[in-house]
Amino acid sequence: MSLVEISDVVKTFAARQRGADPVQALKGVSLSVDEGETVAIIGESGSGKSTLGKAALRLIDVDSGSIVVDGDDLGSLDARRMRAKRADMQVVFQEPFESLNPRLAIGSIIAEPLQIHRPDLGTTEIRRQVVQTMERVGLPEASANRLPGELSGGQQQRVGIARAVISRPKFLVLDEPTSSLDLSIRAQVLALLAELQQESRMAYLFVSHDMHTVEWISDRIAVMYLGEVVETAPTRQLFDAPTHAYTRTLLSARLSADPRDRHAYKAFAGDATVRQTSSEAST
Numbered sequence: 173m174s175l176v177e178i179s180d181v182v183k184t185f186a187a188r189q190r191g192a193d194p195v196q197a198l199k200g201v202s203l204s205v206d207e208g209e210t211v212a213i214i215g216e217s218g219s220g221k222s223t224l225g226k227a228a229l230r231l232i233d234v235d236s237g238s239i240v241v242d243g244d245d246l247g248s249l250d251a252r253r254m255r256a257k258r259a260d261m262q263v264v265f266q267e268p269f270e271s272l273n274p275r276l277a278i279g280s281i282i283a284e285p286l287q288i289h290r291p292d293l294g295t296t297e298i299r300r301q302v303v304q305t306m307e308r309v310g311l312p313e314a315s316a317n318r319l320p321g322e323l324s325g326g327q328q329q330r331v332g333i334a335r336a337v338i339s340r341p342k343f344l345v346l347d348e349p350t351s352s353l354d355l356s357i358r359a360q361v362l363a364l365l366a367e368l369q370q371e372s373r374m375a376y377l378f379v380s381h382d383m384h385t386v387e388w389i390s391d392r393i394a395v396m397y398l399g400e401v402v403e404t405a406p407t408r409q410l411f412d413a414p415t416h417a418y419t420r421t422l423l424s425a426r427l428s429a430d431p432r433d434r435h436a437y438k439a440f441a442g443d444a445t446v447r448q449t450s451s452e453a454s455t
């Protein structure tokens with residue numbers, strides 16, 4: 173049994189406009205993610221990727237189907253057990269600034285999950301873990317007292333990652349975590365995510381529409397089309413021998429992308445470090 177087992181999940185949204193039909197965002201989706209594995213979800217805008225990411229963490233309710241994380245069926249947990257379970261399942265969103273409280277200092281933002289989930293820890297221990305986590309994700313200790321708006325986009329996303337991993341989750345949903353970042357910073361943040369995963373064997377569900385990113389980071393890829401997973405395959409196999417017509421269309425779009433970007437990206441990804449670069453220094 174995989175760490176994360178998503179089985180036959182259906183999710184329908186009421187239409188945003190009055191009179192329009194409801195939207196079936198997930199039409200019976202099944203997917204698993206193993207410990208230490210990165211599964212990417214790709215597909216065009218509106219295919220249901222983000223909805224699946226949110227459903228996997230039970231950030232939204234689903235109509236039917238089940239999501240089992242580390243042996244617990246999320247649908248059958250009561251509110252108290254679900255709250256406790258959240259320490260094991262975290263999320264990193266695309267827009268770091270929007271997901272960080274602009275009025276809280278960075279240190280407090282990163283400390284929050286521990287304050288919620290580990291009432292047994294004292295202030296000194298929480299501070300120690302915050303400093304340790306900041307160091308691990310490449311944030312200067314001095315930024316603990318700064319506000320999110322004072323950091324660069326890359327640093328803000330490091331804060332989002334630090335907050336997500338400080339409670340030592342087993343399962344992380346990453347919803348376009350690097351899409352808003354410059355190419356060079358993107359590669360460094362991806363390298364950081366890969367290192368963190370190697371250290372702690374987290375399972376990653378990685379939502380992305382960027383083929384270069386998923387090719388680099390994922391072990392397996394699930395292709396979504398109109399609320400369904402139409403193909404799941406190991407990354408190399410999917411790129412070399414896609415079986416579904418829609419996957420082939422997606423991949424041909426990738427080939428028409430600017431090849432210079434691709435090479436630049438590979439070069440950056442190859443020697444990316446988690447340390448800050450001058451381009452990432454705050455403004």
Ligand SMILES: Nc1ncnc2c1ncn2[C@@H]1O[C@H](COP(=O)(O)OP(=O)(O)OP(=O)(O)O)[C@@H](O)[C@H]1O
Nearest residue numbers: 185186188195197216217218219220221222223224
């Ligand atoms: N809260 C909501 N209310 C109504 N419809 C919604 C809601 N959230 C998502 N949808 C609809 O569900 C479908 C799937 O949306 P979703 O955001 O999961 O797609 P996506 O593949 O992540 O797209 P993108 O790449 O643009 O983020 C879309 O048709 C979207 O309009």
